């Protein structure tokens with residue numbers, strides 16, 4: 001009865017908010033938490049309940065899994081707006097349930113915040129929890145990977161864990177009670193046993209704490225190692241990816257019985273190979289066919305991706321997004337820039353914003369965990385730094401080896417950076433602009449301004 005009255009109160013609020021153009025992401029959930037704090041335990045969840053968590057890649061992974069389910073003809077509830085804390089999940093479930101709390105879908109594919117995952121698993125009882133990776137994240141919120149892992153260790157034993165066998169942090173989660181599916185990726189063609197990133201959080205054996213020997217490192221601490229002292233190594237993958245072809249943007253997925261399927265990774269980024277292999281491992285366990293999973297991923301538009309390109313004045317204009325306060329996410333974007341040859345102008349708009357971009361915590365320490373070194377090359381004509389932390393970013397660039405004379409500064413999030421680009425000099429090359437996920441609106445306007453300015457130079 002309490003559920004019915006809560007729905008009676010909150011559903012109209014969601015309806016009115018939507019009518020007024022608000023997304024109603026958290027407010028309805030917060031109201032529910034006041035009047036019916038344990039409402040989550042009273043939803044009648046669908047047959048398939050899948051959780052996805054991890055530091056990076058969880059939103060896109062959950063969206064992709066939902067798409068695969070829909071291709072199968074299933075109806076899906078997915079919190080694709082990234083509302084991954086309890087208030088956001090409650091709002092999403094209320095929107096998609098009857099007045100008695102029955103979810104009106106065949107499946108719920110929910111991205112869940114790492115901190116809240118164990119608690120949510122106990123309440124919503126997912127059959128599978130897929131974990132992409134655990135890295136350093138916002139210091140103010142996540143402290144250190146070990147802090148996050150301590151919370152994730154409380155995941156109940158009846159959840160099947162889909163684990164990254166190349167990540168010795170998240171891959172060691174779970175107890176003997178949990179069924180575990182490991183996914184791994186063979187050495188990428190351009191990798192070796194050296195870490196090219198500043199941050200590698202596994203240097204010693206998780207068992208005996210002696211130094212470990214990497215056979216290869218894909219990025220950060222992700223890769224294959226063994227301990228020469230106690231013999232520890234991560235388990236072999238139940239689902240393995242290999243034959244990575246950067247040019248064709250494909251890899252080959254091997255199942256345990258030896259069956260192979262070609263898979264896409266549309267961004268050409270190794271991180272996507274991991275995410276798609278994890279998704280395949282999960283869906284194969286649910287009984288889906290490898291070819292069907294691959295075709296479904298292929299059909300998903302890449303418009304929601306983090307790498308977009310336009311051309312004007314014979315110059316590629318490329319936007320790249322990173323998650324604020326998260327050095328790994330920004331380093332991933334910077335790594336992509338490193339792969340782009342030719343003349344470049346780099347515009348960087350990152351700062352110290354947190355929590356949806358409304359506040360800032362004055363913490364810029366994460367700049368020093370971020371691979372700014374990837375941005376430094378003789379091909380770069382200008383570095384244009386935007387925002388109130390421009391001096392901190394400029395200092396970090398100089399420390400990474402950038403030529404101070406090439407650095408230009410602009411404090412406001414307006415469009416003045418577009419006026420500062422030397423379009424004639426960069427013609428035939430690329431303009432790359434990095435923005436934080438909270439500044440998407442600015443980035444859209446910035447792109448329009450860059451395109452307009454570049455087109456104006458076509459006429460010269």
Ligand SMILES: [Zn+2]
Pocket residue numbers: 205206207208209210227228229230231232
């Ligand atoms: Zn050891």
